[in-house]
Amino acid sequence: MSNTIAQQEEEFGLPVTPEPKPQAAFRPPNMALTTIGLALASFMQVLDTTIANVSLPTISGNLGASANQATWVITSFAVSNAIALPLTGFLTRRFGERTLFTWATLAFVIASLLCGLANSMGLLVAARALQGFVCGPMYPVTQALLISIYPPHKRGQAIALLAMVTVVAPIAGPILGGWITDNYSWEWIFFINVPIGIFSSIVVGRQLKGRPERLEKPKMDYIGLATLVLGVGALQIMLDLGNDEDWFNSTKIVWLTVVAVIALAVFVIWELTEKDPIVNLRLFRHRNFASGTLAMVMAYSAFFSVGLLVPLWLQRNLGYTPIWAGFASAPIGILPVLLTPLVGKYASKFDLRMLATFAFVVMASTSFYRSGFNLDVDFQRVAEVQLWQGLGVALFFMPVLTILLSDLEPHEIAAGSGLATFVRTLGGSFAASLTTWAWNQRTTVHHARLTENISAYDPSMQQTVAALGQGDLQRGAVMLNQVISQQAAQIGFNEIFHLLGILFLVVIVFVWFARPPFAAKMGGGAAAAGGH
Numbered sequence: 001m002s003n004t005i006a007q008q009e010e011e012f013g014l015p016v017t018p019e020p021k022p023q024a025a026f027r028p029p030n031m032a033l034t035t036i037g038l039a040l041a042s043f044m045q046v047l048d049t050t051i052a053n054v055s056l057p058t059i060s061g062n063l064g065a066s067a068n069q070a071t072w073v074i075t076s077f078a079v080s081n082a083i084a085l086p087l088t089g090f091l092t093r094r095f096g097e098r099t100l101f102t103w104a105t106l107a108f109v110i111a112s113l114l115c116g117l118a119n120s121m122g123l124l125v126a127a128r129a130l131q132g133f134v135c136g137p138m139y140p141v142t143q144a145l146l147i148s149i150y151p152p153h154k155r156g157q158a159i160a161l162l163a164m165v166t167v168v169a170p171i172a173g174p175i176l177g178g179w180i181t182d183n184y185s186w187e188w189i190f191f192i193n194v195p196i197g198i199f200s201s202i203v204v205g206r207q208l209k210g211r212p213e214r215l216e217k218p219k220m221d222y223i224g225l226a227t228l229v230l231g232v233g234a235l236q237i238m239l240d241l242g243n244d245e246d247w248f249n250s251t252k253i254v255w256l257t258v259v260a261v262i263a264l265a266v267f268v269i270w271e272l273t274e275k276d277p278i279v280n281l282r283l284f285r286h287r288n289f290a291s292g293t294l295a296m297v298m299a300y301s302a303f304f305s306v307g308l309l310v311p312l313w314l315q316r317n318l319g320y321t322p323i324w325a326g327f328a329s330a331p332i333g334i335l336p337v338l339l340t341p342l343v344g345k346y347a348s349k350f351d352l353r354m355l356a357t358f359a360f361v362v363m364a365s366t367s368f369y370r371s372g373f374n375l376d377v378d379f380q381r382v383a384e385v386q387l388w389q390g391l392g393v394a395l396f397f398m399p400v401l402t403i404l405l406s407d408l409e410p411h412e413i414a415a416g417s418g419l420a421t422f423v424r425t426l427g428g429s430f431a432a433s434l435t436t437w438a439w440n441q442r443t444t445v446h447h448a449r450l451t452e453n454i455s456a457y458d459p460s461m462q463q464t465v466a467a468l469g470q471g472d473l474q475r476g477a478v479m480l481n482q483v484i485s486q487q488a489a490q491i492g493f494n495e496i497f498h499l500l501g502i503l504f505l506v507v508i509v510f511v512w513f514a515r516p517p518f519a520a521k522m523g524g525g526a527a528a529a530g531g532h
Helices: 002-011 031-047 053-062 072-095 097-117 121-134 138-149 152-183 193-207 222-241 251-273 281-285 287-316 322-349 352-370 379-394 397-405 410-450 459-468 473-511
Strands: none
Touching: 031 097, 031 138, 031 152, 031 193, 053 072, 053 152, 072 097, 072 121, 072 138, 072 222, 072 410, 097 121, 097 138, 097 193, 138 152, 138 397, 138 410, 152 287, 152 322, 152 379, 152 397, 222 251, 222 410, 251 281, 281 287, 281 410, 287 322, 287 352, 287 379, 287 397, 287 410, 287 473, 322 379, 322 397, 352 379, 352 397, 352 473, 397 410, 410 473, 459 473
16 A cells, blocks of 8 residues: 555655555564563553552542542543543554653553542542543553564464453452552552553663654544543443432433433544544454454453452352452452463464354353352352353453454554454443443342232241341341342342353354454464464
8 A cells, every 4th residue: 555655646746755664573672571561551550440449438538528429539530541542543643652652651650649649539530530541542552562563473472461461450450459458558559550650661662762653643633532522421421420320310311321422423423524533433444353343342341240240249248348359259360360371372273263252152151150149159169150250261352352453454553452442441331330230120120029928917927027036026127128138139140140141152143253364464464363
């Protein structure tokens, strides 16, 4: 394509645009150090999406804020991050991937420092919003940089490394956040980012100095930017507040939904017709990118639901503390860590669609197994199921990421990764809201069904209530209601996991819409990986 453009320019007497140097030929002086710097920055950024969750009660208490106000610590980060992610393509075109990564990481350090120094809830929420925005491009750009600096036969390992970060960091966040808050103070959940971010930015900046950058001067698409900010902001806030506001029974939620639908509709139409859009939605013209992104969104949403529902269930139904709920959930990250080098090295020898299919079968099986849980399940059994689901997770992210990036041009990878991560993030937000809402709804339905045949005039029921309350009928009635509520919640939990199992199986269909080769453009002409 570039040769054609140069010939046309020469034919019409225009100054010939110099050909950019190939990025694929660049190798940093120390590959291992560069990889560590990039991986640490991504781990730090993904970790911060969940590290503050278990610390909210402490934070609100120390800053004199209510529990509802404290939730904005999470919401502000999620909203601004969701807005920034699809801007990655525009920003890399304007500043270059190395420069964008370095300055975004340093800005993240400053925002983290401001979070730790905040002495009021308003300042903390503002700092978290800044933190979420500046870290938006970090993960997609890391993906693009790793792919560009690794030789074709090792790029699977680079993608597998990022896949591991995506899985492990959100799991480690609540555990690390709870431990730091209990043993030190909540400010340190933000201060720990400072040395890590400085190290990563300096290392990557120096190691990638001299790397060729494909720089442009795209004009600012103000209408696209405004509709993106308005639409995504309203949608994310609506999803975060929906359960607390009783969804569409709230005027606030109705108005947020109207604003989100109108703004996003205008955004999509405008970006598809704009000559130089701020978000390149035309990337979905690539078959593998479209089918891979759809599979990633559906699978990640189901995976996110598992990660949200299991700890909640352990705390609400089984009486676990947040830390022990984290320990019971944590084994899901063990196999991804252990298997990442093997998956990265040998995955290209298999059809990536077969690997993804096997992964989703494993994840579906563990979901169906959880649908048979009851209130007597012990810690070991919960942890074992989490461990086996980790096998599916280890074989899921790398193949699907490779598939969705496989038919993008090299200069489209950062934009494609940002767009796919943005859609995946929105999918996770939808999953969080819908899963919590569905569990509450099904609990209410089953509570009503379980109490249908209970009568205060039934002698056997009177004896049961008296026995539960040790002669105190009022206390016994309260205890009976608690038992019924726990059973209703358990039935609802089982139903949701049965549905998640079905969803994992449905995702397999979309994986097979992709077509090989799955590494031709990323591999710079190397043999296609996983396409046989």
